[in-house]
Amino acid sequence: MSGFPGTAPSLADIEGLGRMGFQAIPWELRQHARDVVIRVEDFPDEETEEEMELESPFDLLGLYRGVSMLHKSVADPVPHMDMIFLYRRPILDLWCESGDELLHIVRHVLIHEIGHHFGLSDDDMERLEEEADTAEATAAVADLPRA
Numbered sequence: 001m002s003g004f005p006g007t008a009p010s011l012a013d014i015e016g017l018g019r020m021g022f023q024a025i026p027w028e029l030r031q032h033a034r035d036v037v038i039r040v041e042d043f044p045d046e047e048t049e050e051e052m053e054l055e056s057p058f059d060l061l062g063l064y065r066g067v068s069m070l071h072k073s074v075a076d077p078v079p080h081m082d083m084i085f086l087y088r089r090p091i092l093d094l095w096c097e098s099g100d101e102l103l104h105i106v107r108h109v110l111i112h113e114i115g116h117h118f119g120l121s122d123d124d125m126e127r128l129e130e131e132a133d134t135a136e137a138t139a140a141v142a143d144l145p146r147a
Helices: 011-023 046-051 088-098 102-118 122-142
Strands: 037-041 062-065 083-087
Touching: 011 037, 011 083, 011 088, 011 102, 062 102, 083 088, 083 102, 088 102, 102 122
Parallel strands: 037 083
Antiparallel strands: 062 083
16 A cells, blocks of 8 residues: 555545556557546545445445447437546545555556446456556566666
8 A cells, every 4th residue: 555655545646546547548448538537536426326326435436427339329419528437435445455556446447437438348347457457567567677
C-alpha cells in the first residue's frame, strides 16, 4: 500500500490514477473509449444503490453509465454522454484488504466498466486484464537500471 503514507488517497488522487490506469488499458479497447468520461465519487448515489439493489454502498467499485456500443445508433436523436464512475471508498477498502497496488485495482475497475461499454463478456475482460498486466510487467522490466 505504498504511495500514500499517512493519509487516504483523495478523490483527485483516484482521478489521477484513473487517467494513468486508462493509459495502461490495451490500445484495442482504449482507442474506442476516448469519449468516455471518468468521474470519481466517494460512493454511488442513493438512486444507484436502489437500482443496483446494493446491500451496502461498499458493494460497488465502479459503474458504467451510458449506451453500450452494441445499442448505439447513428439514428439516435441525442447522443448520450458515456461515463464511468469510480467509487473511491469501496476501492480504498479493497486496496486495504487485498494489498494490491491501487493503480492495478483502478485499472481493473476501468477495464471491467469499459468492457460493459463494448458489451464484452467476462472472459474477454479477463483476457484484456491479462494483456494489461503483461504490458505493465514488460514496462517495469524496461525501466530497470542496466548493469
